[in-house]
Amino acid sequence: MIKTLSVVLTVLLVLALAGVARLMLLPFRGLRALGRRHTAAA
Structure with missing residues (x-):
């Protein structure tokens, strides 16, 4: 019983x-996408 619980x-x-890792990585992905968009526009 203790084994299954652990x-x-x-x-x-x-x-x-x-x-948590996914939530922390989401903003970085968004920034990267924005950077790509900016470089494409420029």
Whole structure:
């Protein structure tokens, strides 16, 4: 029982970390896209 609980907790932790990483990376992607647009316009 404790084993399954720890597995579930680790999976949730990994998912949470992945979500946070995605949220942190989104602005960088947006900035990169904007930069591309600006360079294309110029």
